[in-house]
Amino acid sequence: MxxxxxxxxxxxxxxxxxxxxxxxxxxxxxNPQKLADQAKNGIRAKLDDPKVKYPLIGVGALILALLVRKLFR
The missing domain is CATH 1.20.5 (Single alpha-helices involved in coiled-coils or other helix-helix interfaces)
Incomplete structure (x- = not known):
């Protein structure tokens, strides 16, 4: 038909x-810009979580202390 x-x-x-x-x-x-913004916002949100934020600060302080110790040794 x-x-x-x-x-x-x-x-x-x-x-x-x-x-x-x-x-x-x-x-x-x-859109690459939109995807990048979403990823950036997701990472920021994760880093604002105290369960992640404070251990990262501690690790950073430890690395800094080790570097200072090595420089003045």
Whole structure:
């Protein structure tokens, strides 16, 4: 059963519109700047957690103390 050309053209246009919307969404989600900002915000949030923050400060202080000790030895 043959389909009417106008119906086929309308379906093609609908498919194009849907594809364009999908590509726009993917472009927004895959924006490198947005991904970098999300990663940076995630790391900041993790570093603000006291369970991570204070051990890192302790390790940094230990490394600094060892470096100072080695320099003045």
């Amino acid at each position: 043959a389909r009417d050309p106008e119906t086929i053209e309308r379906e093609i246009e609908q498919a194009r519109t849907a594809l364009a919307a999908t590509l726009d969404q993917l472009g927004t989600k895959a």
